[in-house]
Amino acid sequence: MDGDHACCEGALAAGCRFVAGYPITPSTAVVERFARRIPRVGGVFIQMEDELASSIAIQGAVWAGKKAMTVTSGPGYSLMMEHIGLAVMTECPCVFVNVQRGGPSTGLPTLPGQADMMQARWGSHGDYEIIALCPDSPQECFDFMIDAFNLSEQYRVPVMFMMDECIGHMIEKVTIPEADKIDVTPRNYTKLPPDQYLPFKPAENMVPEMVKAGDGYRIHVTGLTHDYRGYPVMSADCQEELVHRLVNKINRNEEKIRHIIATDIEDADVVVIAYGITARVAVDAIALARKQGVKVGLLRLVVVWPFPEAVIRDLANKGKALVMAEMNYGQIYYEVERCAQGKVPVLLAGHGGGDVHKTEAIAEKIVEANKCLS
Amino acid sequence: MSAGSQDTKRKIKLTLPEEEIMSPGHVACLGCGASLGMRYALKALGHKTMMAIPACCWAVIDGPFPYSAAGVPIHHSAFETAASTAAGMTHALSQLGQDDVTTMAWAGDGGTFDIGLQALSGAAERNDNLIYVVYDNEAYMNTGIQRSSSTPHGAWTTTTPVNHYRKGQKKNIMEIMVAHRIPYAATANVAFPEDFIRKLQKAKEIKGMKFIHLYAPCPTGWKHATDKTIEIAKLATQTNTFPIYEVENGVYKINRKIKNPKPVAEYLQYQGRFRHLSDDEVAYIQSEVDKNWERLLKLEQAFGEE
Known part of the structure; x- marks a missing residue:
């Protein structure tokens, strides 16, 4: 299919x-x-x-x-x-x-x-x-x-x-x-009785428990900034607490959410980072570059957001040159560059879309990145 | 006998404007009703016309620029915005003193009945000076035959597969537009070009919002033979499935009253999209067509010419 x-x-x-x-x-x-x-x-x-x-x-x-x-x-x-x-x-x-x-x-x-x-x-x-x-x-x-x-x-x-x-x-x-x-996560419905339940009070993992309509809980769900009860609160303090949690319930759990597939990166001098269809083209490009003697591996991002910053920093600390291959002119590329903190060369193999990358286009960037190292 | 002889020269009386503004070489499917519709519309409105076309079959039919077939300027806009784009165009033309240029929004039924309804309603409420033509082929044909709120009861589409075929009547877009109290709203059918052209020419002379609901069969989506387009379109009106009428300043006028309407089954039978229907379903469709027709007659009685 x-x-x-x-x-x-x-x-x-x-x-x-x-x-x-x-x-x-x-x-x-x-x-x-x-x-x-x-x-x-x-x-x-x-x-x-x-x-x-x-x-x-x-x-x-x-x-x-x-x-x-x-x-x-x-x-x-x-x-x-x-x-x-x-x-x-x-x-x-x-x-x-x-x-x-x-x-x-x-x-x-x-x-x-x-x-x-x-x-x-x-x-x-x-x-x-x-x-x-x-x-x-x-x-x-x-x-x-x-x-x-x-x-x-x-x-x-x-x-x-x-x-x-x-x-x-x-x-x-x-x-x-x-x-x-098949491992299916059910919705995390609360076990608390209606008089103790607060719809937006976070549990330990920063995520609140849910209820559904008809279960007898009286709750308020709103797009306005809200407190634990879900009631609108127009204040900077409430905004700070809520938005801080919305951001950090993802960011602080990045490692748990992380899904990357690394191939041959231990001994690599150059690592290609890619996702989606481009990761498949990168496999061929890596084979081509290896024939030319470049030690190159692939880091595939399955979960792109939240971005695995620590993984990229680690690669940069180990001195591996990075090639970001994606079908745009640098969206994840700048994330990679940010995390590399100038320690290693970061090159973009990008184009505007409409077709997959030419294998050679990524391979050329790999070779170029390798040259930048020496 | 010489060719130029006065005695033998037959005078052909043309009922349509002779000039072809739309050129051949467009990329519509064989038997496309919408391409006929555009050909007639441009004959009626002439060269001094500007169009707004959202995502729809016609965004493709025109052909990739510079190989475009329409022969007048087109602004290709986003799906939901035919009426808003045309509103901007007509106001700018007015400021430029180019009041002799006609602005026409030309959109499909999905872009009109569904996603574009808000924009259409806004333009109608403001009474923006434009002609809005919806060419109705009763589904999203450009993306491959998905139902719209114009898809009639009983029809198969890819999102209303045979076991779950579309149930419920199509949205009555004319009544929605008449309720906006715009100066002119009319239905038309590609099988009756004289009527369609007359209506466009009338609309061109009226200031404010004009709306034309154009019936345009689609052999690809309706699963009918490509040489049956006109026949099926005629049957739609001859069976009262798609009545031809106009509402000018609130006054209803049915332009085509069929003395002995044919049974709806005759209209349905040519179309693969209705092939699965039982006799009961066909009888139900007939009863709904009859009810709608009765209702229209009553509207004409109540709000027709004195």
Whole structure:
């Protein structure tokens, strides 16, 4: 099956039973599959009137007690930004899938891009942190969609599932395990009685417990700055406490959320950092550069946000030159450069999207980075 | 007999403006109703026309610039913004003193009934001086046949698969627009170009917001033979499925009253998207068509010409 279909199956396996979506290439196949599949498992797919509606309908479904997601691509993702901010503020666990295409604006509807990575992080206004995952195969679309839902429940945060057109339309074998072998995180509903429960009082992991509509709890959920009760409080003190926690419940758990796949980096002089489809091209580029005698390894970022700063710092401290390969002109690159703190050369193998990298383009950067070391 | 002989020269009376502004070589599918619609619209409005086209089939049909087929300036805008883009254009043209230029927003049913409704409502409420044409092919065809709120009851689409086909009537966009009290709203059908062109020419002379709901079959999405476009479009009106009427300053006028309307089944039968329907469903669709027609007749009785 292709990545779009695997994404749908992964969501179903993770327990998602409500999907709101709107047609947009190259993500449409996801909702088309949901339209056929989700009624069979007792779920609901609604085709909404636009992406604004899709991105908020899922939050209604979450507060009513279901796991929910929406899926879109560039222009639709832009429309969803306000509601991503709302999901952050109300700590609404849900998943936003973005099958990235070339942008800005209409861009390249049928061709790949990886240029929505910064938008995924901070596209909505205000200060916050989210979690973003990048699969590089249909199998990973299945597997990591489950991770995406689990992380959204663990941290009560909207999780961005950042596919790209190549991964979405790529057809590969996908193995779906038996249901009892799939690890699904249930929603963390409170055990406290209504008179003791505070909807936004954080537990030890900085994440508050949830309730759902109809359980007899009287709560208030708002996009306004709020206290533990969820009541609006217009003060700098309350803002500081709340936003500080929203940011740090992700940042301070970065190590736990971290998902990187390192290949041959121990003895490497140069490390290529990549995510999504570009990580697959990087594998060929690394083989090419190794033939030319460069000791080079690959660091694949599955979780891109929160950014694994410590890992990059460690590579820089060990003196490894870094090559960031991504389908944009430097979104994660500047993160890498920031973490390298000028200790090692950091090179960008980037382009504007529309096609995967040429293997040689990444290989050349590897060789160049190696030369910078000597 | 010589070719120029006065006696034998047959005079052909053309019922449509002769000049072709839209050129051949566009990239629409075979049998596309929307491309016919544009051809007629430009014949009616002439060269001094500027268009706003959002994401829709026509954003593609025109062809990649410089190979564009429309022959007049187009502003390609975001999905939800046909009416807002056109509003900006018409206000700027007015400031520039170019009141002889017609501004037309040209959008599909998804970009009008769904995502573009807010922008459309805003332009209507402000009574911005533009013509808004929705070419209605009853689904998101450009992304590959997903249902819209214009998809009729019973229709298959990829997001309303056969087991879960679309239930419920399509949104009545005309009543929504009439409720905005705009000076002119009309339905038209690509099978009746004289009527469509007359309406556009009338709209061109009216200041303020004009809305035309154009019925435009889509062989690709409706699963019908590409040479049946006109026949199916005609049947839509001959069965009262898509009545042809106009509302000018609140006054209703049905332009085509069918003496003996054909059964709706005749209209449905040519289209693969309705193939799964049971006789009961077809009877239900017939009853809804009859009800809607009765309602329209009553509106004309109540709010028609004195």
